[in-house]
Amino acid sequence: MSKIASVSLARPLPEVSGELGRSFAEYGFAIVRDHGIPAELISRAEQLTRAFFALPDETKRAYRIEGGGGARGYTPFGTEKAKDANVHDLKEFWHVGRDLPEGHPLSEYMAPNIWPSEMPEFRDTFEKLYAAFDEAGRRVLQAIALHLDLPQHFFDETVEDGNSVMRLLHYPPLAPEDADGAIRAAAHGDINTITLLLGAEEAGLELLTQSDEWLAVNPPEGALVVNIGDMLERLTNGHLRSTKHRVVNPEGAAAHRARYSMPFFLHFRPDYVIETLPSCIDPSAPEDHPEPISAHDFLMQRLREINLV
Structure with missing residues (x-):
């Protein structure tokens, strides 16, 4: 078995596209270094994330938007469930x-x-981090386009003003009442186009391989973990895999400390129609591909499945 690719975006994209594409096709995951998000900005964002989640529960809950599907603001502990899960995630x-x-x-x-x-500095910091994530995601998509033998900028318009969401995540220390089978994030696939994750250096993230084995993902400090979402899997007719992954509960001393991370769920434009790329249709089975669907309709369908709308 080959390894999950770990590539530098400082290299020319034609040089890394093949390695990224191989990893996304085999694992649905890759590690990306030299992604261009400033270390100082990441550090500031991490500090503010910790400070926000340390606020009193009633203060945080004041920022919950009822009926908003969790798209903006705060989503409390015990709300989100993975698709087909019986218990909520611990986050x-x-x-x-x-x-x-x-x-x-x-x-x-x-x-x-x-x-x-x-937190008056919260907005400025996270607007800048959102923009930096957005740019890094475009670079990764340009590499993916080259792997798919598409023009390098094929995806630029598909994600222009896309409904991308940055999530600040807090997994509290484990509590005795968490022993009912709940884990920090139950096995799931991501809905979106690609996900870029900061903060996965803390052990716990695992992906499900094609041989049904859980494989730990261990990026170096400051690197991004990037994975394919369901939208891109659908567009490529399964050529690029949206892999199930999870965040397992730690043992020992790690069980008594919180875990923080920041995923950026990069989305297509809501009005973009996800229709299988012609090059990803098998000529021997020309009808064997998903029906076209708008990115917005697909998102709503999936949000209902995970208890957010």
């Missing part, structure tokens, strides 16, 4: 999305962000 989170100007044709799909008034 709470905050979502930052794309802010569109008033009157933008896609604004009906994206609510304005809200910001915690207790």
